[in-house]
Amino acid sequence: MNQPTPVDLERFARLLGSQVVAARKIARGYTPAERWVVSLADGRSAFCKVGANQNTADWLHKERAVYEGLRAQGASFLPELLGFDPDPSRPILALEDLSGASWPPPWTPERVEAVRATLDQVHALRLPVPAIGFMGEAFEGWSQVGADPGPFLGLGLAGEGWLEGALPTLLAAQEEVSLAGEALLHLDVRSDNLCLRDGRALLIDWNHACLGNPEVDLGFWLPSLAAEGGPLPDAVLPDRGPLAALISGFFAARAGLPVIPHAPRVREIQQVQLAVALPWAARALGLPPLGDLAR
């Protein structure tokens, strides 16, 4: 659908206090949530995200809690929350329209620095645990690959011989990363979830926020950053073998799995991230280069 339904248009108007005169669909993003930039009769505009299934509905409720919690702390690295309609099956989160900001790529050293500066601010904050929880334990990717190597090997990034030789090192290294911490993490830092305005980076899409080890948050951004022409992960975080193992394992365990029907582009971006994260892990852990053993 290229326009919101009449019912949704009416709900946007009620939430924002003005009739919608135009709506533009936003196709970016990886979930089935529906996203619109709406122009209002009173001259304002807004970004509206609508929960479209149980997952995206639950995530919107969480996002709202994060926006409210961060705003209460005076955080300025996120858009204004303009309103929230808590309908259980189709909640709406209305945010300040950031269409006029710059959305990377391209990456420049200044833009990379701006994101790092914003992440430092995020990581210095805390939010109440009942609202967001601690980082989960879903980071044992290499154990999953070891138990069922087919999907990973099917990607053609590494051969069976490489995996057999590297797996013990990767398994041990991923265990060395402590997920524990009290820092607020965004945990979905990627160019489709951030933009730059007046030289500062703003973060959107807060549904994965949690408390934990801030280096994991920074580390998960790095594969997509390099894939988009930014610096290599090891240039940003040198000598991080365990972190590179954890991150490459996360993508290695997922990128080769069947396409998710309601989020069909997720596997693609995971493959892109893995193609950077795997050589990063190989370099950082002194494993044989993949090129030699990908046959």
Ligand SMILES: Nc1ncnc2c1ncn2[C@@H]1O[C@H](COP(=O)(O)OP(=O)(O)OP(=O)(O)O)[C@@H](O)[C@H]1O
């Ligand atoms: N406030 C905003 N103003 C303008 N455009 C936005 C805004 N927020 C998001 N967008 C655009 O919409 C895209 C998707 O938004 P977002 O990341 O919030 O949704 P999503 O990835 O589908 O999220 P979720 O994982 O919560 O379902 C962004 O990549 C960006 O292009």
Ligand SMILES: [Mg+2]
């Ligand atoms: Mg997003």
